[in-house]
Amino acid sequence: MTAGPGTGTGAAEADAEVVDVAVIGTGFGGLGMGVSLKRAGRDSFVIIEKADGVGGTWRENTYPGAACDVPAHLYSYSFHRYDWSRRFPPQAEILAYIEHVTDHYGLRPHLRLGAGVASAAWDEDSATWTLALDGGREVRARVVVSSVGQLNRPALPSIAGLDTFAGPAFHSAQWRHDVALAGLRVGVIGTGASAIQFVPEVAKSAGHVTVFQRSAPYVIPKPDRPYSPGERRLYKLLPLVEKLDRLSIFLRGELLTSAIDGNGTAVKGVLKMWKEYLDEQVPDPELRAKCTPDYKIGCKRILFTNDWYATLQRPNVELCTDAISAVEPTGVRTADGVLHECDVLVYGTGFAATGFLQPMRFTGRDGADLHTRWADGAEAYKGVAVHGFPNLFLLYGPNTNLGGNSIIYMLEAQIRYVQQALDEMHRLQLAALEVRDDVERDFVAWVDATIEKSAWQSGCHSWYRVDNGRNTNNWPVLTNAYAKAMRRIDLLDYEATPQRSWAVA
Amino acid sequence: MARRSSPPKLPPALAFAGAKLLRRYVMADGASFAEQRARMQRLNSLLPSPPGITVRTETVGGVSCDRVVASGRDPRGVAPSGGVVLHFHGGGYCIGSPRFTRGWAAAVSVATGREVVLPDYRLAPEHPFPAGPADARAVWDALTGEGGVPAADVCVSGDSAGGGLALGLAMALRDAGRALPGALVLLSPWLDLSDDRGGDPDLVAADPVLTPAWLTAAARAYAGDVALDDPRLSPLLGDLAGLPPMLVQAGAVDIIASDSVRLAATVRAVGGDVTLSLANGMFHDFPTQAGNLEAADSAVRQVAAFLR
Numbered sequence: 001m002t003a004g005p006g007t008g009t010g011a012a013e014a015d016a017e018v019v020d021v022a023v024i025g026t027g028f029g030g031l032g033m034g035v036s037l038k039r040a041g042r043d044s045f046v047i048i049e050k051a052d053g054v055g056g057t058w059r060e061n062t063y064p065g066a067a068c069d070v071p072a073h074l075y076s077y078s079f080h081r082y083d084w085s086r087r088f089p090p091q092a093e094i095l096a097y098i099e100h101v102t103d104h105y106g107l108r109p110h111l112r113l114g115a116g117v118a119s120a121a122w123d124e125d126s127a128t129w130t131l132a133l134d135g136g137r138e139v140r141a142r143v144v145v146s147s148v149g150q151l152n153r154p155a156l157p158s159i160a161g162l163d164t165f166a167g168p169a170f171h172s173a174q175w176r177h178d179v180a181l182a183g184l185r186v187g188v189i190g191t192g193a194s195a196i197q198f199v200p201e202v203a204k205s206a207g208h209v210t211v212f213q214r215s216a217p218y219v220i221p222k223p224d225r226p227y228s229p230g231e232r233r234l235y236k237l238l239p240l241v242e243k244l245d246r247l248s249i250f251l252r253g254e255l256l257t258s259a260i261d262g263n264g265t266a267v268k269g270v271l272k273m274w275k276e277y278l279d280e281q282v283p284d285p286e287l288r289a290k291c292t293p294d295y296k297i298g299c300k301r302i303l304f305t306n307d308w309y310a311t312l313q314r315p316n317v318e319l320c321t322d323a324i325s326a327v328e329p330t331g332v333r334t335a336d337g338v339l340h341e342c343d344v345l346v347y348g349t350g351f352a353a354t355g356f357l358q359p360m361r362f363t364g365r366d367g368a369d370l371h372t373r374w375a376d377g378a379e380a381y382k383g384v385a386v387h388g389f390p391n392l393f394l395l396y397g398p399n400t401n402l403g404g405n406s407i408i409y410m411l412e413a414q415i416r417y418v419q420q421a422l423d424e425m426h427r428l429q430l431a432a433l434e435v436r437d438d439v440e441r442d443f444v445a446w447v448d449a450t451i452e453k454s455a456w457q458s459g460c461h462s463w464y465r466v467d468n469g470r471n472t473n474n475w476p477v478l479t480n481a482y483a484k485a486m487r488r489i490d491l492l493d494y495e496a497t498p499q500r501s502w503a504v505a
Numbered sequence: 506m507a508r509r510s511s512p513p514k515l516p517p518a519l520a521f522a523g524a525k526l527l528r529r530y531v532m533a534d535g536a537s538f539a540e541q542r543a544r545m546q547r548l549n550s551l552l553p554s555p556p557g558i559t560v561r562t563e564t565v566g567g568v569s570c571d572r573v574v575a576s577g578r579d580p581r582g583v584a585p586s587g588g589v590v591l592h593f594h595g596g597g598y599c600i601g602s603p604r605f606t607r608g609w610a611a612a613v614s615v616a617t618g619r620e621v622v623l624p625d626y627r628l629a630p631e632h633p634f635p636a637g638p639a640d641a642r643a644v645w646d647a648l649t650g651e652g653g654v655p656a657a658d659v660c661v662s663g664d665s666a667g668g669g670l671a672l673g674l675a676m677a678l679r680d681a682g683r684a685l686p687g688a689l690v691l692l693s694p695w696l697d698l699s700d701d702r703g704g705d706p707d708l709v710a711a712d713p714v715l716t717p718a719w720l721t722a723a724a725r726a727y728a729g730d731v732a733l734d735d736p737r738l739s740p741l742l743g744d745l746a747g748l749p750p751m752l753v754q755a756g757a758v759d760i761i762a763s764d765s766v767r768l769a770a771t772v773r774a775v776g777g778d779v780t781l782s783l784a785n786g787m788f789h790d791f792p793t794q795a796g797n798l799e800a801a802d803s804a805v806r807q808v809a810a811f812l813r
Binding site for chain 1: 742769771
């Protein structure tokens, strides 16, 4: 629309690809946005991806045992059903689904792979963003939709001597498939959502596994099983049955969410489920004590698996709860002075989740820097819009992560909202939308006040919170409330810039 | 999502229906403007006065004005630093009264701590142009004269036709080389009387408040012998440079919403400072429903933030 050659800014201008919408990221969010744009008949868009393929977190996390912890009937696009092999499919199957969706909706021509966005700058005069890609290419777009996720930058622990380790050492999201672990002594640092999936797999062939745990997770059983051919036929022939399953998964998710939000009855239910499972699985009181978390349930991510406690009781697995004092060339030394010798170290230490949109640099109106603006923690109106940054929309942005339900549900609500913004801009011939400062502030004040009642803020150290204690990641109430709040965009929440053609000559 | 606790609000659909009823009753085809005024008065007399304010009616510059102040403030002690909002009501220059925008004035006074002055300026057809702008100027001069409020502490605002008066006043002050108000707030302003508004039949059908025929009649009654595209009647067609920072709010389901958009585009083009918010699902003059409608409350919050 107004995206066209405006005020010249340099030689690179001529080479810039000019589009209506630039989407960043090819995970569930970015591709879903692409499908929405396609369906709206808006073909002027690119989806920029730093890696060489689509899939986002499901392309990056290839560690053994990687799988989703929300059943696939809900953890998939509502608009694209699929013949899932089991209730909680493994990473490879989810990635295949994403590849399939990419092809099915004709998104390939829109992909710009292998080019990370280094920076993006807003030009007020032409009402466009200029994105500088790694390698020098440029994209100019009227609207930018950032869909880079919350869990895409591996976080390494800050432990002395980390780089002195002599053997192979890697993060679970950068799995070294070239390192055969069979028969080796493997040290695993961390007991989060990744570790509880890969440790059981690694333990099957490794000589010895030492799991270093800082705090125990709450673990509850994952009702996983393959679907029988009959079931798969049923889901295929009767979409309503799958829809009902989707609904029932969603409602159970809402129950879990309400527990985290502070509903006492629901908390008791989840706590009971965990305690009974632990008691049944772990007879040894000493190990049971080690497996008992020292924080309120829900404060950190609740984990779903059937083989974590069993794995910890294998003869070749040891759970070490002593604090790590240093990594040395031959292993890990704990505070009690013991050196735990290892051939390989695996960091299951999660991601820098509070560093939203890092390491990209965004320069908004009047030269405002996004990360400076977010120095006290990221924030955005309804997770999607930031004052000072017109025509920038975020998917899976601040305070839209969940503790008990499907992120894809959230992403679809966001995609619909952003699509409405684009449609309204088109209909009303607007060049830009920027969320009102007072609207964003009111929203953030509500989030901050509401989330204080949740288990997330009950005092543990988690990846949801920044140094000052603010929870920048999670949505504070029921998932359904978010969908409701996002159903219809209210442009009154925004300041609008009319297209120039509106001006009286 | 739960907002702060406040009285229940009208669902937008009901507000649309109410606006439509208002049009049928007040702005009825064939009713004279005098009759329309009388009907509006009758409706207004049914409305309870908004809580939390005191209202004094007094003459400012020869024009009767309602002075609205949030309770707890001394109405006479208009602190020079506190500032004033001088608001002109809407009604196509032919109907309407200060009472009609008292709800908005109350909400703004509560949100900003400012006094809101609502002039009961003379209306057409009895008093066509230039009676309205002359009254507006007289109130301004009295308000900001010797010992009055500094011009910069006054926000001049208006809804619908009142938006035209407000913008016209600021332009006249600029042309006269006088001190300008600190800010302008225009709600669904009517700024171009020469446009017949028939261009978009879908929009004409959807607009619950205004019709092209009513606007045309009001424009003719107000203009008298002056051409409708004279910038003194249609400030959008005049010079829009060198004006105070302005906030423009409009509902998009309004056949004159384009005036707001054209104003914002033009002021930007001449280097002015303008903020436009266009409520996609709202009707003409919706901010005047403050207290009854969540969107109107949101609009008042924006005004308060703008004046801070």
